[in-house]
Amino acid sequence: MMLSMEGVHAHYGHIHALRGIDVAVQVGEIVTLIGANGAGKSTLMMSLFGSPKASAGRIVFDGEDITRLGTHEIARRGIALVPEGRRIFARMTVLENLQMGAVHADPANYDADIARVYAMFPILQEREAQRAGTLSGGEQQMLAIGRALMSRPKLLLLDEPSLGLAPIYIRRIFQIVRELNRDHGMTILLVEQNANQALRVAHRGYVLQHGEITLAGSGAELLASPEVRAAYLEGGHG
Amino acid sequence: MAYALQQLINGLTLGAMYGLIAIGYTMVYGIIGMINFAHGDIFMVSAFIAITAFTLLAAADVTSIPLALTFVLIVAIFFTSAYGWAVERTAYRPLRGSTRLAPLISAIGMSIFLQNAVQLTQGARVKPIPPVIEGGVELWSTPAFTVQIGWTQLLIIVTTVALMIAFTWMITQTAFGRQQRACEQDRGMAALLGVNVDRTISFTFMLGAALAAVAGVMVTVYYGVVDFFIGFLAGIKAFTAAVLGGIGSLPGAMLGGLLIGLIEAFWAAYLWAEYKDVATFGILCLVLMLRPSGLLGRPEVEKV
Numbered sequence: 001m002m003l004s005m006e007g008v009h010a011h012y013g014h015i016h017a018l019r020g021i022d023v024a025v026q027v028g029e030i031v032t033l034i035g036a037n038g039a040g041k042s043t044l045m046m047s048l049f050g051s052p053k054a055s056a057g058r059i060v061f062d063g064e065d066i067t068r069l070g071t072h073e074i075a076r077r078g079i080a081l082v083p084e085g086r087r088i089f090a091r092m093t094v095l096e097n098l099q100m101g102a103v104h105a106d107p108a109n110y111d112a113d114i115a116r117v118y119a120m121f122p123i124l125q126e127r128e129a130q131r132a133g134t135l136s137g138g139e140q141q142m143l144a145i146g147r148a149l150m151s152r153p154k155l156l157l158l159d160e161p162s163l164g165l166a167p168i169y170i171r172r173i174f175q176i177v178r179e180l181n182r183d184h185g186m187t188i189l190l191v192e193q194n195a196n197q198a199l200r201v202a203h204r205g206y207v208l209q210h211g212e213i214t215l216a217g218s219g220a221e222l223l224a225s226p227e228v229r230a231a232y233l234e235g236g237h238g
Numbered sequence: 239m240a241y242a243l244q245q246l247i248n249g250l251t252l253g254a255m256y257g258l259i260a261i262g263y264t265m266v267y268g269i270i271g272m273i274n275f276a277h278g279d280i281f282m283v284s285a286f287i288a289i290t291a292f293t294l295l296a297a298a299d300v301t302s303i304p305l306a307l308t309f310v311l312i313v314a315i316f317f318t319s320a321y322g323w324a325v326e327r328t329a330y331r332p333l334r335g336s337t338r339l340a341p342l343i344s345a346i347g348m349s350i351f352l353q354n355a356v357q358l359t360q361g362a363r364v365k366p367i368p369p370v371i372e373g374g375v376e377l378w379s380t381p382a383f384t385v386q387i388g389w390t391q392l393l394i395i396v397t398t399v400a401l402m403i404a405f406t407w408m409i410t411q412t413a414f415g416r417q418q419r420a421c422e423q424d425r426g427m428a429a430l431l432g433v434n435v436d437r438t439i440s441f442t443f444m445l446g447a448a449l450a451a452v453a454g455v456m457v458t459v460y461y462g463v464v465d466f467f468i469g470f471l472a473g474i475k476a477f478t479a480a481v482l483g484g485i486g487s488l489p490g491a492m493l494g495g496l497l498i499g500l501i502e503a504f505w506a507a508y509l510w511a512e513y514k515d516v517a518t519f520g521i522l523c524l525v526l527m528l529r530p531s532g533l534l535g536r537p538e539v540e541k542v
Binding site: 049051070071072075076080081083087089090091092096099100101103104147151 | 413416417419420423424426427428429430431432433434435
């Protein structure tokens with residue numbers, strides 16, 4: 001088991017954002033979390049990093065209880081996040097952003113890791129010395145993914161990676177998710193509004209509604225489920 | 239002309255010291271968005287540490303000036319950094335995540351505390367030390383005026399330039415500098431990447447204090463007197479320098495320090511010496527009104 005959340009509750013200000021979440025991710029899986037805006041998807045991802053801290057329940061990562069650890073300690077255990085809105089360091093160069101991804105990585109792997117990221121995203125190598133803030137939205141998303149990969153994470157979290165991108169980049173993102181999982185055995189937890197594509201690429205999925213998991217199953221099962229179809233696929237998200 | 243050249247030298251010396259203190263203001267502002275009003279008093283504390291160290295050396299009969307200066311610098315940097323660390327740890331960190339105003343008030347409290355602590359333990363009178371380095375070089379002599387650069391002045395300017403180069407290199411080229419800048423831009427994201435944000439902030443305070451300590455030693459050697467109140471004026475002038483250069487900008491703090499030093503020297507030489515502080519505060523008001531982002535600050539366009 002890579003990750004398990006057991007009865008996790010979390011509050012965001014006065015909002016009871018997560019109400020008893022049970023989610024499990026096995027090694028080598030792509031798991032997706034779908035749900036409407038405000039269902040608590042991003043809060044769930046951030047609660048894994050202890051921000052906000054779980055007010056009840058526990059989170060176990062790679063055999064260790066991480067519920068009470070600080071954000072940077074959790075990151076150092078081997079979880080990397082590609083956050084919503086990308087959050088690249090706009091006033092630093094592309095290369096410096098990637099170096100920031102390797103903060104807690106073994107320096108001996110640095111050359112190999114940067115070569116791997118550049119092979120995956122050649123545009124980043126071309127723009128290496130450019131300030132990251134001058135990249136287009138799609139390029140920034142590539143940078144955010146590259147940055148997350150620099151630490152060789154055991155678990156990669158992607159929060160709305162396709163949001164606001166041109167179709168060509170959206171296709172590329174889902175292709176990368178598939179490649180990372182298939183060729184590198186990367187375990188991935190993917191949060192998406194684009195439920196159709198997410199369920200197609202994922203092994204399993206969870207549906208989150210008002211801070212609770214209302215449905216779980218394989219990607220194919222959820223795609224076929226009438227409730228999912230009605231709520232997330234036929235409303236124009238597909 | 240000769241007189242102006244002399245003022246240039248005096249202004250550069252003054253500006254170097256303001257610049258060193260200003261870096262502490264600007265770095266702390268950059269990383270946690272607060273003005274550390276106790277920073278001037280940290281500088282004052284460092285001057286007292288320097289005086290104490292000089293006294294100890296005199297008692298131990300050390301006569302080599304380079305040796306003495308090195309020793310005093312190391313002692314001052316070490317203890318002043320510890321002060322910087324402790325101030326952040328006790329007065330600011332517990333307030334992180336509360337309103338923006340809270341640490342500001344705490345900083346003013348810390349400033350008053352340090353002034354009073356030093357006044358109580360060291361006394362309210364000015365403390366003199368005998369001149370450490372005497373003499374200088376005559377650069378240019380006209381019948382009316384002789385331009386001279388003192389060895390102390392030369393030492394101050396050279397040390398400051400070297401420190402600023404080293405410091406710029408550290409911030410732009412090293413892993414720590416990168417983490418420091420990342421925390422400045424997005425602390426939350428830096429933590430998500432595994433950066434220990436609290437430690438980075440602590441280290442920033444210690445660095446700012448270390449540079450203030452160098453300025454404290456310089457002031458002690460240059461003027462030969464210190465008292466518990468010197469941190470207030472020097473602090474506000476360095477703060478003005480940081481604002482003039484663009485608060486949050488490192489090159490801005492250096493440039494601002496230089497400009498404030500020069501303006502003060504020339505104002506005192508050609509206008510009214512007794513109103514030289516008015517010049518600095520007039521600039522502070524003007525910058526805040528006309529160009530709040532300062533000379534090198536950034537109202538910058540970024541794609542989101």
